[in-house]
Amino acid sequence: MKEVLLAAKGLCKQFPQDAGKEQVLKEIDVDIYKGDFTVIMGSSGAGKSTLLYALSGMDSITAGKVFYRGEEISRYKERQMALLRTREFGFVFQQTHLVSSLSLFENVAVAGYLDSGKDTKAVRQQAEELLSRMGVEKAKDRFPSQVSGGEAQRAAIARAVINRPGLLFADEPTGALNKRNTDEVLKLLTGLAESGQSILMVTHDVRAAIRGTRILYLEDGKILDEMSMGVYREVESKEREKKLNDWLSGLSW
């Protein structure tokens, strides 16, 4: 029996400017399990990113409840949410969203500094190791405007995992990257998943989605279907891609 990490019950979302129109998310019930690399797919405008940000507490919800490790976080005050983001949640965005005035190393380290339980030396060492693991140790003293998109995104992943979050949220992490950088970033995410990191990723890219162990398909604000796959193996990528494409074809993808 898998442990439920994140759960939504009757989750609804409607943007204020769309009052009176259809909801973007319609009473979604979903469980995200510990250790899973969960992927949310869906057609454009289906509400994938909206669901990701509603689940992660980045955006308010209209109705329903969100639970993390059994505790309702949808009613959290800002301070509780900030603590949750420091220690339990990590975020990777499509645009890297690194702080422009901080070097890559500092972008990673600052997130570590926020965790008051850690000492400076440990954080710095951990940041160095992560950047090295992400393959950007040579660019660590550069600023976001001085590195390539791929390097910036790898630094962003390092920042997201420095506090060993319970769940890593990734919103189209390869959406703005070229093929080479996409492969590198996906490899990193797969590696993290293999090491036991729970990941919840939104993507419309099949090559990215095949890295997941569980695929949710969202359409018109509802989870239409889901599919499970085994842990990703490079040699099985073609078969996984075919399986996923077949499944998506059945869902009018």
Added chain:
Amino acid sequence: MDGLLRKEMEMEMKTLWLAGSRRHKGSLAGIFVLILLLSVTILTVLTVWQNAGRYVHDEMERLGFGKITAWVSGVPDIERLTDGIKALPEVERADTQPVIFSEYEVNGQKSDSEGQLVTYEPDKYPYKIFTDDMTGYQTGNARIEQGEIYVSPSLQSMFGVETGDEISFRIARNSVVKSFIVKGWFEDPFMGSSMIGMKSFLICGQDHEEIVRMIAGAGIDALARDGYMVHIFQGDAGLSTAEFNGVLNGGTELLQYAEFTHSDSAIFGFMLTLQNVFTGLLLAFSLILTGVSLIVMGHGISSAMERDMADTGILKTIGFTTKRLQGVQELLFLSPVLWGMVLGSLLAVPAAQAVSRMTLTTTGILLPAGIPKGLCLLAMLTVFLILAGFVYLKTARIEKITPMKAIRRESREREGIRAGERTRLFPVCQQGLGFWMALRQLVTGRLRYMGVCLVAVLLVFFASLIGRISSWLGPDGEGLMDAFNPSDLHIAAQPMGETTIEDVERLIRSYTGITDQYMLAMPGVTVEGVDYTANVITEPERFHMLEGRTCMGADEIVLTEFVAADLNVGIGDTVQVSGGLGTLEYRISGIYQCANDMGANVGLSREGYRKIGRETSNMWCVHYFLEDAGKQAGIMQALDETYGGDVYLHENSWPGLYGILSAMELLMYFMYGIVAVVVLVVISLTGGRLLIMEQKDLGVYKTIGFTSVRLRFSFVLRFGIVSLAGAAAGVALSTLLTDPFVAALLRTFGISNFSSHMTVSNTLLPAMAVVGLSVAFSWLAAGKIKRCRLIGLITE
């Protein structure tokens, strides 16, 4: 066809202008507020300055004040004296105005200078009578009944006089007084200012005759004296005041009867001292405000151009030229300037009226509030041209924006790289993370904070300058007391009749011991033919010396800076000094400080004076230092009650001093108010701009666990650090510049002893006020951080 095209282009410009106005309404509103404040300040100050000068000059002329006016008494035959004066070829005419000199007492306070009772003769001397509420003048002549008196409004600030109060004039010993009831107020353009101790009073002819009879009847017991103001008008000789004065003294008996003489320019200077000092300071403040406005405008323009960069590129792709786009920006930023100036010009009229009303009881004159159009138009045009030139220069870089450069936001990227290089010196540490983050953001966007820093420098500099002046003045006006008194004292007594100085000292000692004493007399002398008051002292080492040494020798004299400049002489030179006994040559041993008569006085030792003047029994005023200075007020009251008019008493102060201190306090409050508004505008504009630019970063910080409060603290800290740095520079600047700047201003009024020093209240307080306001306003501006939604990150 051309006309149609032009019309379309005008519409395009109008459309862009309106869009820009909507988008940058915050910046434009801030500029409008600052220009409004600047315009009101400049126009009000210029109005007060110009109107005061012109009005006092016109009134002096209207009321028949000559090139020189001599106050004479004890003249046996006034016609013979004036005929002698008129006989001089350099004199055009000489008019006489009968007066009575007398000390007076009002509301339990004794005057420290004599008053002069002037007979109200509206046909000859049409003094203006104020309405009861002192907001204007009565139409027609006043009717002064016996026992009624009209006084200058400055008596309100000096003695708290109200209509219905009683004023008693000491006519003779044995309590022979003549009392009047204050009926109303009149405008005295010669002596109305509270800077002038001697005051004029208007009475009716019958009362004048009665007092003359009382004086005659009192014989040797008379304290009051009847005399005249002799207004002497110069012909076409084209002599300077000093030369004309020399001609009068040399060719007539005037010196024999003159109690004192003043030129029209000296009286003009006395009357306008306060206005000129304060308008000088406010004009300097206006310059600071102009600097602040330029900084704020620069900030607003940079911010707007940065936000509009992509749009500018797009507009260029559809055919807009640099010239047209620059024109739109100029129009955009000069519109609030123009509106601010127009509204400022309208508000300057009530502001000048308010200043006129508020200063009436200090200056004694109701200044016309009409704006001097030529001068004000010139000032506004100058300010506008400066601002327009600045806007042109700031918007000129539109030319360098190519469409693709704008769309790619190259400038921001380059800025990021440059910022990166600068920041290596400031690592972000876990301990004090908020501080290090703030410092990093500061270093990264240093140009954006430069405006706040410069504004803090300018505001703290000026506030500290005013604080230093205020400290120099002291809580009881000690600075001015030192400036006006040639030497220090606690109390001074000058027996005028039967009371002896021993009686006075006995009474003083019954309260507290006398630690030291010396004597000072103030007879008139002429130096190089020009009349001056001589401060004759028994202990010359007590003079407040500025340069050289005091006049220890009998053939030595000390001059004020004013007299030295007037006579074009310096230390070591010799001057011819004349007194009642003759003329001798004296060597100038030093320059001393005494702002009495705007600095028109000299200092002599007793031995020095004896060589040219005759000592009289009651010329000496004995100056005492008390063991317990806290008993000064009680002793003064006891002396006054015991010896009344028999002893002339004074302290190291004068009633008008408190008016000056109040005006200074008012000026400080006004400037602190302006400083608060300016800081609010600058922080709102800078803070708003930064929040817009950092919206993404703020979102990112929130996603990694920063709380809004923590981000808000970090934001505020940046402004705190910047304003603190600016405040420190402002304090340093005021330390360097206050003394030369203020000393130069005050020297023109005969005050040469200005020297300031740093205190908590004059230095730390303005600095902390500016830093505190910056922090408080940035905290308010940072309220938007809480509303910064993370969803913004998704929409990119």
